[in-house]
Amino acid sequence: xxxxxxxxxxxxxxxxxxxxxxxxxxxxxxxxxxxxxxxxxxxxxxxxxxxxxxxxxxxxxxxxxxxxxxxxxxxxxxxxxxxxxxxxxxx
Numbered sequence: 001x002x003x004x005x006x007x008x009x010x011x012x013x014x015x016x017x018x019x020x021x022x023x024x025x026x027x028x029x030x031x032x033x034x035x036x037x038x039x040x041x042x043x044x045x046x047x048x049x050x051x052x053x054x055x056x057x058x059x060x061x062x063x064x065x066x067x068x069x070x071x072x073x074x075x076x077x078x079x080x081x082x083x084x085x086x087x088x089x090x091x
Contacts (some may be wrong), residue, residue: 011080018069022062031059033073 012026019029034043047053065073 008080011076015073015076018072022065022069024059024062025055028055028059028062031056032063033065035059036063036065 015029016026019026022029022032024032031043031045034040045056047056
């Protein structure tokens with residue numbers, strides 16, 4: 001379990017570095033990735049404060065990804081055994 005948590009923390013740290021390079025928070029980059037993806041037709045966002053709503057909206061300021069950024073994000077997803085296309089819920 002500890003190894004798994006360390007691996008996840010490393011992946012998150014690496015993704016955070018990509019986001020910083022894009023002048024975004026990790027959550028902004030995640031939303032930008034969703035909004036940029038042609039296979040996604042709808043994105044629902046949640047926020048519990050006005051600050052979070054503003055941060056979510058700011059993700060629209062940078063929707064463009066370089067090929068290398070997308071490749072690195074895909075690589076990190078594979079390292080974390082994340083299936084980006086799996087249903088997020090069984091409900």
